Amino acid sequence: MNKGDLESALSGHEDWLSTDRGKAMPRISKTELERILADHRKWLETQGEYGTQANLDSHDLTGHDLAGEDLRIARIRHARMSFLNLSGTNLKGASLCGARFYKANLSGADLTCAELAAAILVGANLRGARLAYANLSGSDMDHAELAGADLQGVKWEGAKLDSSVSTWPREGSLALAIPQEGRIYWIFHADKKFDSIPEAKKHFYDAEDVLAWLDNLAAT
Numbered sequence: 001m002n003k004g005d006l007e008s009a010l011s012g013h014e015d016w017l018s019t020d021r022g023k024a025m026p027r028i029s030k031t032e033l034e035r036i037l038a039d040h041r042k043w044l045e046t047q048g049e050y051g052t053q054a055n056l057d058s059h060d061l062t063g064h065d066l067a068g069e070d071l072r073i074a075r076i077r078h079a080r081m082s083f084l085n086l087s088g089t090n091l092k093g094a095s096l097c098g099a100r101f102y103k104a105n106l107s108g109a110d111l112t113c114a115e116l117a118a119a120i121l122v123g124a125n126l127r128g129a130r131l132a133y134a135n136l137s138g139s140d141m142d143h144a145e146l147a148g149a150d151l152q153g154v155k156w157e158g159a160k161l162d163s164s165v166s167t168w169p170r171e172g173s174l175a176l177a178i179p180q181e182g183r184i185y186w187i188f189h190a191d192k193k194f195d196s197i198p199e200a201k202k203h204f205y206d207a208e209d210v211l212a213w214l215d216n217l218a219a220t
Contacts, residue, residue: 025060025080033064041070067105092130 028036042051054074061079067087074094082102092112096119103123110130118138125145133153140160 025058027060028056028064030064033061037069037071040074044070044072 036052036054036056039052040054043053045051054071054076056074056076056079058078059076059080061076061081061084065085066089067085068089069086070090071094072090072092074091076094076096076099078098078100079096080100081104082100084101084104086101086104086106086109088108089106090110091114092110093114094111095115096111097115098118098120099116100120101124102120103125104121105125106121106129107125107127108129109126111134112130112132114131114134116134116136116139119136119140121139121141121144123143124141126149127145128148129146130150131154132150133155135155136159137155138158142160144161
């Protein structure tokens with residue numbers, strides 16, 4: 001990303017960025033985080049009989065690497081995870097409301113049924129992520145990358161997606177979302193519906209029309 005792209009991605013988020021930097025959040029050492037993750041794995045494996053559910057609410061996790069970790073049903077609300085590597089992480093059913101994922105790497109992560117209401121996902125890499133039935137109400141996903149993501153049944157009410165792009169995902173999920181003249185244009189497979197999107201922003205096309213559109217876009 002060059003300087004111009006970065007300035008564009010940050011546009012409109014200056015207040016959030018300055019506020020986020022000013023908030024004091026407890027940091028966790030690598031040793032403590034490893035202990036929490038081990039206890040959480042034991043809690044999952046024994047279905048709660050042993051170990052402890054991970055509770056990382058309102059903690060600053062920047063600087064750690066959580067790629068591939070099993071954080072199903074973990075509590076990570078309002079945590080700071082900007083620039084964090086969460087590639088391939090299992091966050092199925094996790095509580096992530098209000099978490100800050102600015103430019104985090106969530107490629108291939110499993111966020112099925114995760115609670116992401118009011119989360120900050122500006123510039124996040126969500127390529128190939130599983131977001132089926134996740135709650136993204138009120139989230140900010142400006143400039144997020146959603147190529148190949150599974151978006152079936154996602155709750156989008158109030159979410160900001162002004163410059164999010166998904167180039168061609170799986171059957172039944174969002175095919176493309178791009179800004180044009182200040183509006184979002186949504187393209188789906190034929191016969192698919194997405195009732196949570198306001199009527200004014202619903203645009204349905206046949207798959208052949210979508211492919212032709214993408215060919216024309218690539219040629220420009």
